[in-house]
Amino acid sequence: MNIAIVLNTSWNVYNFRMGLIKALQEQNYKVTVIAPKDEYTSRLIDAGCDYEEVKLDSRGANVIKDIGLIFELVKIYRKVKPDVVLHYTIKPNIYGTMAAKWLNIPAVNNVCGLGTVFLKKNFVSKVASWMYKISFKFPRKVFFQNNYDKRLFIKNGLVKEGISDILPGSGIDLEKFKASGNKKSGPFTFLLISRLIHDKGILEYINAIKILKSEGLDARFQLLGPKDPEHKRGIKNEIVEEWISSNTVEYLGTTDDVREFINNADCVVLPSYREGTPKSLLEAASSCKPIVTTNVPGCKDVVTHNYNGLLCKVKDSNDLALKMREMFSKDQSELSSFGKNGRTKVEQEYSEKIVIDKYLKTIKSLVS
Structure with missing residues (x-):
C-alpha cells in the first residue's frame, strides 16, 4: 500500500510529520512525499520515503496561477498511484483534493490552521471560502486542529460534520521534549519561536520588549526562526537588522533542534493572531516551560490561563508587556508549577501517539 503525503515544503514534512511517517513504515506502508524541493528533501529520502517534486508557492494567494x-498533482498522482493521499496546509487541501477526486483516490485532509486569508474579511477570504466549499465536498475525512476551526467550517457550510474530526495538532514527542533537569542561571530569558511574519505577533513582541526595557526590566529577549521577507505578510530584512543593531532583541537565526534554546529559556512567548495548534507551544509545555500567548483559537487550547501560562489580548503590545512582566515577577516555585502543569496537559491531550493512532485507524478503514 502506498500513502502519499502532500505539503507545502519538505521542511514541514521533516519537522512535523516524521513520527507519522515512521509509524506508517512500521505498518509496511510505502510513503511517498510530494512537496517542493528544499534542503530537507534529501533527509526524507534518507528516511526511506519516495519523493516527487511539486511546484507550489506557499507565500501568496493567486487562484488563477494555483489552478x-x-x-x-493529477499528473503526479497518476505516476505514483497512491492508495490514500494525506493533504496538509491550504493549497494541498484545496487543489490536491480536487486532483485526488479526479482520479477517485481517497483523500484525508488536515486543516493545520486557517492561514492569513481568514484573518480579514475581504475578497481573498471570500474566494478561499468558496474554494474550500467546492473542494471539501470530496475528502473522506477532514481533521481540524481545534474546535473553533471545525465549528467555523461547519457553520459556514464548508464541510460536512460527519467527515470532520479533531486532532491535537501534529502532536508532541514526549520523549524528545522533556525538562532538561538543569537549573538555569543568568537573567530571566523570554523566547519567541516563529517564522518572521506579522501574523505571529512579532511586531507586538518587539514593541512589548521596548516597553519593558524602558521600565528597566532586567531580562533577555530572544527570537528564533527563519526570515521570510518574500511572504505577503513577511517582515523585511532591513527591519529585522535594525532590531539586531539596536540590541532590541537577540536574533538566534534558525536551527534544526529547538530543544537547547527552549531549555535555556525561562518563558516561551507567542503573540500569534490565530493558530491551528502551535507546535512551539506544545514543545515549550512538554519541556516544562511557562508560556505567555494570546487568547485566540489554537493558543488558548494549549495554554490555560494561570495554570500553565498567561493569556494576553491579541494585537496588544501593552497587555503582552503586562503579562510578560507578571511572568518575570513570579518566584521559582510558581514558574515550576506552571511548567509541571504544562507537561501534564500535553501528556493528557497532545501526545503524538493520539495523532498517529487516528491516522492509522482512518487509513486502514479506507484501504480495507
Whole structure:
C-alpha cells in the first residue's frame, strides 16, 4: 500500500510529520512525499520515503496561477498511484483534493490552521471560502486542529460534520521534549519561536520588549526562526537588522533542534493572531516551560490561563508587556508549577501517539 503525503515544503514534512511517517513504515506502508524541493528533501529520502517534486508557492494567494496545481498533482498522482493521499496546509487541501477526486483516490485532509486569508474579511477570504466549499465536498475525512476551526467550517457550510474530526495538532514527542533537569542561571530569558511574519505577533513582541526595557526590566529577549521577507505578510530584512543593531532583541537565526534554546529559556512567548495548534507551544509545555500567548483559537487550547501560562489580548503590545512582566515577577516555585502543569496537559491531550493512532485507524478503514 502506498500513502502519499502532500505539503507545502519538505521542511514541514521533516519537522512535523516524521513520527507519522515512521509509524506508517512500521505498518509496511510505502510513503511517498510530494512537496517542493528544499534542503530537507534529501533527509526524507534518507528516511526511506519516495519523493516527487511539486511546484507550489506557499507565500501568496493567486487562484488563477494555483489552478495549475490541480493538473500538476493529477499528473503526479497518476505516476505514483497512491492508495490514500494525506493533504496538509491550504493549497494541498484545496487543489490536491480536487486532483485526488479526479482520479477517485481517497483523500484525508488536515486543516493545520486557517492561514492569513481568514484573518480579514475581504475578497481573498471570500474566494478561499468558496474554494474550500467546492473542494471539501470530496475528502473522506477532514481533521481540524481545534474546535473553533471545525465549528467555523461547519457553520459556514464548508464541510460536512460527519467527515470532520479533531486532532491535537501534529502532536508532541514526549520523549524528545522533556525538562532538561538543569537549573538555569543568568537573567530571566523570554523566547519567541516563529517564522518572521506579522501574523505571529512579532511586531507586538518587539514593541512589548521596548516597553519593558524602558521600565528597566532586567531580562533577555530572544527570537528564533527563519526570515521570510518574500511572504505577503513577511517582515523585511532591513527591519529585522535594525532590531539586531539596536540590541532590541537577540536574533538566534534558525536551527534544526529547538530543544537547547527552549531549555535555556525561562518563558516561551507567542503573540500569534490565530493558530491551528502551535507546535512551539506544545514543545515549550512538554519541556516544562511557562508560556505567555494570546487568547485566540489554537493558543488558548494549549495554554490555560494561570495554570500553565498567561493569556494576553491579541494585537496588544501593552497587555503582552503586562503579562510578560507578571511572568518575570513570579518566584521559582510558581514558574515550576506552571511548567509541571504544562507537561501534564500535553501528556493528557497532545501526545503524538493520539495523532498517529487516528491516522492509522482512518487509513486502514479506507484501504480495507
